[in-house]
Amino acid sequence: xxxxxxxxxxxxxxxxxxxxxxxYLDNAATTQKPQTVIDTxxxxxxxxxxxxxxxxxxxSEKATAEYESSRHIVKxxxxxxxxxxxxxxxxxxxxxxxxxxxxxRTHLKSGDEVLITSLEHHSNIVPWQMLCxxxxxxxxxxxxxDAGDVVLDEFKKLLNPKTKIVALVHVSNxxxxxxxxxxxxxxxxxxxxxxxxxxxxAVAHLDVNVQALNCDFYAFSAHKxxxxxxxxxxxxKEKLLNSMPPYxxxxxMIREVSFQKSTYNDLxxxxxxxxxxxxxxxxxxxxxxxxKQWDHHELFAYEQEIVSYATERLKQCPGVRLIGTSATKVSxxxxxxxxxxxxxxxxxxxxxxxxxxxxxxxxxx
Amino acid sequence: xxxxxxxxxxEVILDHNKNPRNFRKLEDSNRHSVGFNPLCGDKLDLYLKMxxxxxxxxxxxxxxxxxxxxxxxxxxxxxxxxxxxxxxxLLDIFSDMVTGKKQMNDQxxxxxxxxxxxxxxxxxxxxxxxASLAWHTLKAALEGQNQESVCTxxxx
Numbered sequence: 001x002x003x004x005x006x007x008x009x010x011x012x013x014x015x016x017x018x019x020x021x022x023x024y025l026d027n028a029a030t031t032q033k034p035q036t037v038i039d040t041x042x043x044x045x046x047x048x049x050x051x052x053x054x055x056x057x058x059x060s061e062k063a064t065a066e067y068e069s070s071r072h073i074v075k076x077x078x079x080x081x082x083x084x085x086x087x088x089x090x091x092x093x094x095x096x097x098x099x100x101x102x103x104x105r106t107h108l109k110s111g112d113e114v115l116i117t118s119l120e121h122h123s124n125i126v127p128w129q130m131l132c133x134x135x136x137x138x139x140x141x142x143x144x145x146d147a148g149d150v151v152l153d154e155f156k157k158l159l160n161p162k163t164k165i166v167a168l169v170h171v172s173n174x175x176x177x178x179x180x181x182x183x184x185x186x187x188x189x190x191x192x193x194x195x196x197x198x199x200x201x202a203v204a205h206l207d208v209n210v211q212a213l214n215c216d217f218y219a220f221s222a223h224k225x226x227x228x229x230x231x232x233x234x235x236x237k238e239k240l241l242n243s244m245p246p247y248x249x250x251x252x253m254i255r256e257v258s259f260q261k262s263t264y265n266d267l268x269x270x271x272x273x274x275x276x277x278x279x280x281x282x283x284x285x286x287x288x289x290x291x292k293q294w295d296h297h298e299l300f301a302y303e304q305e306i307v308s309y310a311t312e313r314l315k316q317c318p319g320v321r322l323i324g325t326s327a328t329k330v331s332x333x334x335x336x337x338x339x340x341x342x343x344x345x346x347x348x349x350x351x352x353x354x355x356x357x358x359x360x361x362x363x364x365x
Numbered sequence: 366x367x368x369x370x371x372x373x374x375x376e377v378i379l380d381h382n383k384n385p386r387n388f389r390k391l392e393d394s395n396r397h398s399v400g401f402n403p404l405c406g407d408k409l410d411l412y413l414k415m416x417x418x419x420x421x422x423x424x425x426x427x428x429x430x431x432x433x434x435x436x437x438x439x440x441x442x443x444x445x446x447x448x449x450x451x452x453x454x455l456l457d458i459f460s461d462m463v464t465g466k467k468q469m470n471d472q473x474x475x476x477x478x479x480x481x482x483x484x485x486x487x488x489x490x491x492x493x494x495x496a497s498l499a500w501h502t503l504k505a506a507l508e509g510q511n512q513e514s515v516c517t518x519x520x521x
Contacts, residue, residue: 018367339383341430343405344374347489351370 001298009034009290020353028173028201028332030223033287037227040286044279051275053252067278070285071268077288078218078235079209084267085241088281091232092200093123095219096167098234098271099196100127102244103217104165110136113162115193117142117150119172119179124198128167137164148175148324156187163193170202170218175324176307176332178206185215194240200224205303205330207296210235222280227287231280234271241267248273303331372485373492374431381435381479386442391424396509400427400502402494407433411502418448420507425499432483432492437499439479449507455480456500463487463496 007013010032015022024032044066050059052067068083075083089095104127108114114128118141132139140163142155150168159166166188171178185195196217202208203220210218218235222228236244246253246264250273255263264270310333314320319338337345394412401408407429414422423441427434444452459480461467465487486496 018369341434343430343492343495344432347373347492348370351367 001294001302003302009036011035011038017353017355018351020351022353022355024355026355027204027224030229031204031226033228034226034290036290037283037286041228041279041283044282049279052278053269063278066282066285067276070281073285073288074233077203077208077292078233079211080235081211082238085235085238087234087236087241087268087271088276089219089232089234089271090230090277091221091223092198092219093221093232095217095232095234096123096196096198097127098247099165099217099219099236100131102247103194103240104128104131105134106243106245108132108135108137108164111162112137112164113140113158113160114138115140115142115155115158115163115166115188117155117168117179118144119148119150119169119175119177120167121169121173121198121200123200124167124169124196128165138162144177148172148177148326148329150177150179150184152180152183155184159187159191159193161191163188163191165196166193167196167198169198169200170208171199171205171330172324172332173201174332174334175326176201176329176334177324177326178202178328178330180328181213181215185213189214201330201332204291205300216240222284222287225284225287226291228277228280228283231277231284233284238267241271246270246273250274252276307331307333369485369488373489375482375485377439377479377482378431378435381438382431385425385434385438387422387424387445388426388438389424390426391422394422394424396506398502398506400498400505402429402433402498405430405433405495407495407498409433409437409498409502411437411499411506413503413506415449418450420444420447420449420452429498430492430495432486432495433498436483436496437502439482440499440503443478443480444503452503452507456504459483459500460497463493 012032013022013024048059048062048066050057050063052060052064054060071083071086074086080086089098108131112135114132114137116125116128116139128139131137140158142158143151145151166184168179168181168184170181181197188195194216196219197213197215199208199218199220201224204225216237219232221232253265253270253273255265311322314322314333314335320335323334323336324332336342390410391412391414394414396413396415398411399409400411407427409425409427409429412424413420423445425437425441427437443455447455458467458477462484463486483496486492
């Protein structure tokens with residue numbers, strides 16, 4: 001793996017920002033897109049754009065075939081058992097909202113508990129807050145240590161027969177902590193809870209296998225995996241997905257419609273009402289193909305090397321305090337500086353050609 | 366450091382950020398409003414003591430970046446003793462300056478003194494909200510929206 005050549009796959013990285021070579025460090029917010037993903041989107045709209053699952057013409061057949069083969073690529077990528085367990089959504093946020101609105105509304109009642117952790121992104125907090133408010137359920141939050149690890153004993157203590165669903169992040173967006181998901185899933189299953197894993201930050205770093213993790217739901221977004229924005233995935237175990245009511249009503253998700261009653265389509269279409277983001281799905285598959293050509297272990301080792309270097313150098317800067325120092329973390333570096341607001345650091349770094357997040361989050365490509 | 370950055374982080378701004386003026390809660394205030402910029406997490410409590418139509422004293426508390434904190438500090442120094450109308454006129458000029466609608470010239474620099482230090486903000490569209498937060502909060506306080514939260518995201 002040659003990083004210089006790899007950078008050349010990303011056309012955006014060849015530009016200069018404020019007269020300096022662009023160094024893009026905001027991959028935790030969104031990743032840049034390789035030429036092959038951009039070309040795939042252009043090719044889709046130039047050659048086969050049409051609506052799927054209905055047309056009897058050649059273009060529709062081609063678009064449908066690519067859309068469904070993309071689902072198969074995602075299924076292999078996540079290690080799911082069946083293509084029908086892969087639901088396309090607008091992103092991680094919509095995937096989580098889908099589960100909260102369908103599984104949650106069906107199964108939660110007053111006095112039940114939802115367990116999350118202090119590491120969660122807003123998208124894995126607010127949908128559960130809304131659900132708990134509606135149902136009179138209680139949202140419990142497992143604490144973390146100063147280093148940014150979930151306190152597993154506390155997490156396990158919070159699990160009880162009232163816990164109906166556990167929603168936890170695979171990799172923290174702010175601190176980089178990798179949660180011991182398999183162990184946490186096992187503990188949650190012991191009390192009969194289902195588990196949703198927010199994989200938004202994990203898929204670009206870890207070798208994810210949903211069957212090995214044994215989680216019930218897994219969510220991620222294409223744009224954090226070198227794919228287009230506005231498209232994401234919800235994996236769900238077939239049995240659970242089948243037991244859930246539809247999320248939205250509309251075309252494609254129905255089998256028969258009359259003004260008195262409609263019957264719903266099978267998985268995965270039951271959860272994909274309306275014309276989906278066809279180009280986005282095909283673009284996601286292109287991103288996965290691109291990403292999978294690299295050796296996962298080699299990528300991870302390189303990232304760890306960069307993050308160790310960054311950590312060591314930052315430790316030498318006076319006034320810098322690192323946030324998130326878990327022994328098991330991906331290549332995200334967060335820090336604060338004494339007396340300097342993160343927003344001011346962001347503006348100053350921007351003028352050095354460094355595109356970093358507001359709260360400085362560094363993920364090295 | 367580039368020229369743009371030097372224009373943004375002028376000495377006046379760095380000084381007010383480090384040593385904010387009127388950085389206190391006014392115990393005898395009769396107006397109070399809260400400004401909030403949810404994207405940055407900046408929060409500002411502004412206290413006014415009005416004597417009729419005149420701002421007799423002003424104080425603020427809060428946290429934020431150098432631009433938002435110094436803007437609040439400079440604002441308190443220039444609006445003290447002004448009438449509601451005069452303060453609102455300053456707000457309009459300040460808004461035009463940080464959004465680049467009004468170009469700075471020597472006369473303006475002379476008239477507005479330390480406020481002119483914020484002219485560099487116009488080159489940084491993402492930071493206009495930081496500079497404006499205190500002024501929007503002042504407007505709410507002057508209009509008597511006590512305890513009302515002013516949110517920069519409503520401005521768009």
